[in-house]
Amino acid sequence: MAVTKEEGGTPAARPAGGAPGRRSPRGGASRGRRSALPFLFLLPALVLLGALVLYPIGYSLLRSLFDRTGDEFVGFDNYAELFTDDGILTALTNNLIWVVVAPAVATALGLVFAVLTERVRWGTAFKLVVFMPMAISMLAAGIIFRLVYDQDPDKGIANAVWVGVHDTFAESSAFPKAHPGRDSPLEAAGGGAFVTADPVRAGTPVSIPLVGVAPDVMPEGAAPARPAKADPDRVTGVTWQDFTRGKGVGTLNEPDATEVGYPGMRIEAVKDGKVVETATAAPDGSFSLSSEADGALLRLPAENFRQPYNGLEWLGPSLVTPAVIGAYVWMWAGFAMVLIAAGLAGVPRELLEAARVDGATEWQVFRRITVPLLAPVLGVVLVTLMINVLKIFDLVFIIPPGSAQDDANVLALELYRKGFAEDQPGVASAISVFLLLLVVPVMWFNVRRIRQEGRQR
């Protein structure tokens, strides 16, 4: 307060027009009595920056040149380790993939979203939805995506959708482990299919008993199987599970009251190796074919018995990095979108109109005018995301299960492991200095930009 009072008396003493301000950075800084005050204003910031940011940089630089214990000078050995240690090399490669892929995908999506939402009336709502993940922690996002990527298609939405799409195009089987029992009228036909040993006749009901489907995977709606009725003009039959838990097979190769049919079982009538007719079993396992099938062999094609498709192993060794990058893009595409949308607002409309009048298509306008005009913004977004991705830690720490963490490893995670789990401070310091070196160009670029802006004032 004393300082303030003293200050209060001085304004008149200042040279007119030479007041302190950004327009005259180096002019008249010679009022001795004032010189302590700026220092007081800056002191807390400078102390904290010195102790918490600058000192660690120096310390890491030095520490990276010493061995594990910190006693012996080892020169650049720790840095050599970065390019020889298999674990670190994996991390390095993954970091490279991250830096190349994640910012590009997020920026591209951001650009598409920004351009498309400009017109739509509820564009703001859309932007909010896409931008929202930026507000939550990477930990929460990690847990969210652990759920998304759950391997079990009954639990993880990614595999649920994937399996759904897959099964639309390639029907999955309902009876994965069904097979003929004792004294079966069926024999293996190769490739997992089964075929009747003898040709079937119209008017003589066919029995196709199988065993081996666990009760809990039996299709819902399976009804008790009954012996097929004879129809002189058709080939009829029944296919069922010739076994009941607790009651055994009952009468072999004949449906008992407790045994259920195989709904949806596909049956092919084959003559001379050619399929002449197909049928699908009803809930009680009964099926019926026209007289075309008379004299044919009945085949149960292998697709009835294939293991059900279980989707992709998102968090397995080969897909884990793309999967985690997906989570990152979910978080950061909104960032790119918002910055690009702000840049888009500054694009002169006349230019676009002129191009359209000249007959340019919308794609050409976008490709040749909008994107080049947005280039500076796109550059800033890309660089920002690259710096961000370089340091990616939380998502890689959280999403991959322990078994896949080595495959998903990145430099920041490796630094954490080396520094805090494996007691390798020398190598950890080398990784941190390496990360710092990678952002130095950006540092330099920022400083240069600010200096130029200062000069233009």
Next chain:
Amino acid sequence: MTSTATTPAATALVPAARRGRTPLGSRLVSGLGGTLVRLFLVVVGLFWLMPTVGLLLSSLRSPRDMAESGWWTVLTEPSRLTFESYADLLGNGDITGSLVNTLLITVPATLLVVVIGALAGYAFAWMEFPGRDWWFLGVVGLIVVPVQVALLPIAELFGDLGLFGSIAGVVLFHTGFGLPFAVFLLRNFFAEIPRELLEAARLDGAGELRLFTRVVLPLGGPAVASLGIFQFLWVWNDMLVALVFADSGSQPITVALQTQVRQFGNNIDVLAPGAFLSMVIPLAVFFAFQRQFVSGVMAGAVK
């Protein structure tokens, strides 16, 4: 009072139509077929929402249901939703304690950065001292320094100072690494304040401290708010710094949950509601202060 820091942000989330311009996308949209674009955006929007909805619904299911089926099954039987997991969670001292720790870390770390950053920002904008611009450039250069560089050295330093494992240590670290951006943002904003206002106050006999508290800080409100919200979310959402510097008594919610992730399948009844609780405050802050948040993010595009 407008500034370069807030104008682009203010427009970023406002539809073009309301800004009274010919929207750039309009021709593009009609060219591609408006319906198709709308459909695409709806699908993408739902796609973007789905993971979060999945977490929310998962947190509202019993562990037994979670072990058996996907969260989407409750869409057809909403009666199976239950607050069971939340009730259990609130009885879990580790989780509630860590939520309190998150607050105890975030609030001081935000206030300190704002106050210390504003003091320095004012000095860089309106005070004179030798080498001012060089000092400022030096601070700007530090914006992109990765926190990873400081983890080991500061862990040792805090160990020597007895700060390791304490909330104070975590707060200090966040303050240090929040400062370069804070100084940069506030200095630029303060520098836009019309010189006449400061001159007038000086003529009225106001000293530097008075100028700072009565003129610069009130006028710098928007920038201070942006910075505060940005820093608040940054610290609230941090896991790495607290993972290194906090111990089990001072750990925030992110670290407390992280310890449970290794048994993901078995702990989903803790993880899902815990993660959602940890998101409630950031999401509330985000929806309440979108503009300030956006302008903070945009100014921070260099961080």
